[in-house]
Amino acid sequence: MSNDRTITLEVMRYRPETDAAPSFQSYVVPYVEEWVVLDALNYVKDNLDTTVSYRWSCHMAVCGSCGMMIDGEPKLSCKAFLRDYGSKIRVEPLSHFPIERDLVVVIDDFIEKFTRIRPYIIAQSEKPVSEGEYLQTPAQLHKYKQFTLCINCLLCYAACPQYAHNPEFVGPAALSMAHRYNLDSRDSGRDLRQEVSASHEGVWECSFVGACSDVCPKHVDPAAAIQQTKIASTMDYYKALLPGGK
Amino acid sequence: MAKSHKPIIWGLFAGGGMVSAFVTPVMILITGLAVPFHLISREAMSYDRVHAFASNPIGKLLLFVVIFLPAWHAAHRLRITAHDFGLRQDIPIAVVLYVTAAVGTIMTISALLKM
Incomplete structure (x- = not known):
């Protein structure tokens, strides 16, 4: 499955209780051919930083909760394969909505x-x-x-x-x-x-x-x-x- | 929420879109290509024939529709395009464009009535 290849996930962070403005935080995660961006985020959450907040549920493009900007485009992170992006992927909350926390927006x-x-x-x-x-x-x-x-x-x-x-x-x-x-x-x-x-x-x-x-x-x-x-x-x-x- | 009066303009825009998409290309094909390249006899577009066409009430009506509807279509399309390009002076732009279309409409009517 996995080899030594990695990718960098640049995640927009915003913690309203401490941050004056959003900023980016980078995480190096393994590159796995079958992974989608949501898998990479779950890897971060499970292994690198438990404080990252984002919404997700079904992991199969049915629930509609994992929408985010991926390299500037609105995408479901469960449908966006790592293999379709470069070695650096920028992940931001959905545009045009206020940010509640990290990748979570106020809807x-x-x-x-x-x-x-x-x-x-x-x-x-x-x-x-x-x-x-x-x-x-x-x-x-x-x-x-x-x-x-x-x-x-x-x-x-x-x-x-x-x-x-x-x-x-x-x-x-x-x-x-x-x-x-x-x-x-x-x-x-x-x-x-x-x-x-x-x-x-x-x-x-x-x-x-x-x-x-x-x-x-x-x-x-x-x-x-x-x-x-x-x-x-x-x-x-x-x-x-x-x-x-x- | 207040009902919008946009349908007045949008109706003309939609009608003009239909004419521009289906009729205008055929007219360009006939008047701009077929006649100059002798695919259709030049006589077809002779002054006398075109004048006779424009003098006929049905001919007048057809000419009016293929001129005035695309004019309103173009006006509204340009307004939206200006907006999409980030020009935010919507009202002055709309006034200039719609007045142009209205003047074109009146000129068309008066020219056709004089035939």
Whole structure:
């Protein structure tokens, strides 16, 4: 498995109780062909420095908690193989979020926005369990399935220049999740979500750079969700101008 | 949260994008390449024929659509591009570009009506 090769991991450290500003700390770790950056961080934590803080859980690109900037790009550290980088790898917390500690960022802003778009099915009327399931055809499922794959890893927010420019922007993951529920045949909550999506801080703040879709580890394509929402919102806008429109 | 009026501009931008993507290349192919290279008879673009086309109400409408929509598309595209390049004077830039597109629209209408 391992030979004598090593790599240097430059980890951004920030301990709010002692540090005035973030700084980098280097660790030399073994190079293992099969290792991802998360393995290297776990090696540091287990063998070199127990004080390094970072979030992780599943190690298989499902939980969405190990997102960080790796050589300046937002990545899941469990999906970023050492073999794809040089002998020195720089690891920083996700851009555009306040740092809580080391590689851990404060995600309250996202959680608040995510809650605001009502990421759940809002049925016209709840039917009793005795009436059975809400049925859906494969075609109805296909319409929104891609947008269900989001794992809230926030790589898209770290990549989005618009979110960096205006933190009020609702942002890629929340807007594409709104789109996901709007497209669901069981849902009738679109009007409520449009109050957020069709506002200035909603889809209209997006200038379609597309970085969100480039970095998305689950191929959700939030940029497409936002463009589709723009089209639907434009139709709404013109419909509202017609006689009898709301 | 306040409903945005962006759809007014964005509707024109999206419509203009469709025209620019699907119709403009064909027009360039015909007027810029096919006619000059004699792939289509030069007579096709003769003054009399083009004048007759622009005098016809349907011809007027078609010319209007292929001119005014791409003009608004270009205006909005340039506004966003300026923003993406870090120019932060959004309002003055938007005003200059949209006024240009509006003037172009009015000039197109008046030219077509005079035909």
